[in-house]
Amino acid sequence: MPSKNESVLNPKTTKYEFLGPIGAFLMITVLPILTCVLHLSCQFDDNPSRHWVEGTQLRDGSKLKYKVNGFYSMILTLFIIISILNTKGHEPLLFIDDHFIGLITSSIIVAFILSLYVYLASFQEGKLLALGGNSGNIIYDFMIGRELNPRIGSFDIKCFVELRPGLICWTVVNIAMAIKQYHELGYVTIGMFLILIFQGWYCIDAVYNEPAVLTTMDITTDGFGWMLSFGNFTWVGFLYALQARYLALHPVHLSRLQITFIICLQAIGYAIFRGANNEKNYFRNNPEDPRVKHLKYITTEAGSRLIISGWWGRARHINYLGDWLISWAWCLLCGFDDIIPYFYVVYFAVLLIHREFRDEEKCRNKYKKDWDRYCEIVKWRIIP
Ligand code: NDP
Numbered sequence: 001m002p003s004k005n006e007s008v009l010n011p012k013t014t015k016y017e018f019l020g021p022i023g024a025f026l027m028i029t030v031l032p033i034l035t036c037v038l039h040l041s042c043q044f045d046d047n048p049s050r051h052w053v054e055g056t057q058l059r060d061g062s063k064l065k066y067k068v069n070g071f072y073s074m075i076l077t078l079f080i081i082i083s084i085l086n087t088k089g090h091e092p093l094l095f096i097d098d099h100f101i102g103l104i105t106s107s108i109i110v111a112f113i114l115s116l117y118v119y120l121a122s123f124q125e126g127k128l129l130a131l132g133g134n135s136g137n138i139i140y141d142f143m144i145g146r147e148l149n150p151r152i153g154s155f156d157i158k159c160f161v162e163l164r165p166g167l168i169c170w171t172v173v174n175i176a177m178a179i180k181q182y183h184e185l186g187y188v189t190i191g192m193f194l195i196l197i198f199q200g201w202y203c204i205d206a207v208y209n210e211p212a213v214l215t216t217m218d219i220t221t222d223g224f225g226w227m228l229s230f231g232n233f234t235w236v237g238f239l240y241a242l243q244a245r246y247l248a249l250h251p252v253h254l255s256r257l258q259i260t261f262i263i264c265l266q267a268i269g270y271a272i273f274r275g276a277n278n279e280k281n282y283f284r285n286n287p288e289d290p291r292v293k294h295l296k297y298i299t300t301e302a303g304s305r306l307i308i309s310g311w312w313g314r315a316r317h318i319n320y321l322g323d324w325l326i327s328w329a330w331c332l333l334c335g336f337d338d339i340i341p342y343f344y345v346v347y348f349a350v351l352l353i354h355r356e357f358r359d360e361e362k363c364r365n366k367y368k369k370d371w372d373r374y375c376e377i378v379k380w381r382i383i384p
Contacts, residue, residue: 023095024102028110031172032233034080035164038073040155055214056284060128064149066156066214070163070207077168081175090183096176097248104238107169111233115142115226118157122147122223130223145223158224161232162213167203169237174199177244181251191254191333192247198266198330199244205274212281217359243330243341252335266329272322276311280319283307298377300370308377315380317359320352324382356382 055064084092096103119142122129133144150157178196182188206213213219218228254262283292287305296309311318327348334341360381364371 021099021102021105024099025106025109027095027099028103028106031169032110032165034077035073035168036155036160038076039067039069039160039164053211053214056220058128058148059131064151064156065154066159066211067154068210070167070210071204073164074168074171074204074207077172081172085179090179093176093179094183096173097180097245100238100245104234107234107237108230111226111229114157114161114233115145115224115229118150118224118229119146121150130221132221133223133225141223141225143226145225145228148223150224158228159213159219161224161229162218163207163210166232166236166240167206169233170240171200171203173238173241174244177241177248180248184248185251189247189251189253190259191252191335192244194259194262194333195244195247195330198326198333199240201270202326205270209274209278209281211285212277215281215284217355217362221362240344242344243334246334246338246341250334250338252333252337254333254335258332262329262332265325265332269322269325269327269329272311273319273326274322276319276322279311280307298370298374300367302367302370304367306367306370306374308374313378314384315382316375316378317352317356317382318384320356320382321384324348324352352382 051067051069052065053068055066057063081093121127127150128148129146130144130148133141133146133148135141145158174196178188178192181192222228279292279295282289283295283297283305287293287295287297292307292310295307296313297305297307299305307313315321324345327345331342331345367374
């Protein structure tokens, strides 16, 4: 017979069980709709210009404006989650673990519908296509993304999907996994607590520094297709929550020394990652910005300047190194009993190395001999 305490902490089913797969589908469609409504409506002061940021120059010489209020969308979603926890208790969030497969399947369906829409819409006249996504091969173009900046009015689909539904879903799934662990154990382990802080920080930091996404490859170069749609809705939203899900099902107890080491690793990784990304972003937006005015650079025939000191003088993709160190910190929190949580560092290394090759090729084509000159000054690729 289970004790009274056990039956309260560890019920076999929740009262939301009856919602089943349809509930899972509705939940997945509600999240993008909610983030979309927040995106369109959020404005927290009376100065609209603070919410609109100009992107980098496009091939046709124009510049697009982007609404940046991801941080507020994230905070409001967290507020909604806290309100649900306060009023309805843990059960609504336990639904996420109970229906994990249904939720993932639903997110794949949503990602597919969106990529199909942007693929078909890209054939309208006057659309600016991505250079790499216009091969004529239907499957390839559908995957990679045909149109560079699919928009409905001023609503930029790619920029929205890059930072909103995936990162917000990942944060919500992590919280749900912590609740699940609490339900099973009666407490939350330090590892789970740190995952919530580290990954929550990563997501909140990304939406707080939303303008930085405008100078990344995804926005400036890649089209929006299945890869980014599935990547953000499903891969980021659910697979990136792997460590939290693992810890919910297999709690791990770490020593103080291990925890101290992991915290230091996370801090070093974050300092490199955020330092490098901000440096480039500030510089590209305004080279006279006092935060980056001191940096050395070379001018290029293509018009852009390439930084050759500071973070970008150490390696050509030092930002990837920071991101990879962070991914190690997350996996190490899962201990050493299983290899499964380490899938993330391996996958991420492959992603970053492949991305580095792609970006190198893009920059070599764009900057030609100026890129050779740059590579002679900044010799290292990712690790200095
Ligand atoms: P980067 O932010 O590294 O941007 C690359 C571009 O920056 C180049 O194409 C070039 O563009 C410009 N550039 C290159 N060198 C210089 C320089 N010396 N000075 C000024 N500009 C330069 O690319 P990503 O979009 O790949 O990465 C952004 C961040 O996102 C990274 O930190 C990465 O780790 C992270 N990321 C995370 C993922 C995840 O799943 N967690 C997935 C992918 C990325 P231009 O043509 O303008 O010169």
